[in-house]
Amino acid sequence: MVQAVVDIPEKANHILSIIKARYKLKDKSEAISKIVLEYGEELLEPELRPEYILKLDKIEKEGYGKSFSSVEELRKHLEK
Secondary structure, X not given: OOOOOOOOOHHHHHHHHHHHHHOOOXXXXXXXXXXXXXXXXXXXXXXXXXXXXXXXXXXXXXXXXXXXXXXXXXXXXXXX
16 A cells, blocks of 8 residues: 655635445545545546447437438438
């Protein structure tokens, strides 16, 4: 484990106290770790969320990725 001494604004300290109480953590170090790990997952993990994959599947099934060779072909498709 790495130890660090950090200076944080009063408002950030208050937020850490709230996180510590809400999740029943032992100390503010655990609160900082929780916040950093949650934020890191969203920021650093480029994998697609399951709901986005479902949305892509739906778009593919509905034909939004289809190409048309002419305006008439597109018009026929839209008028179905």
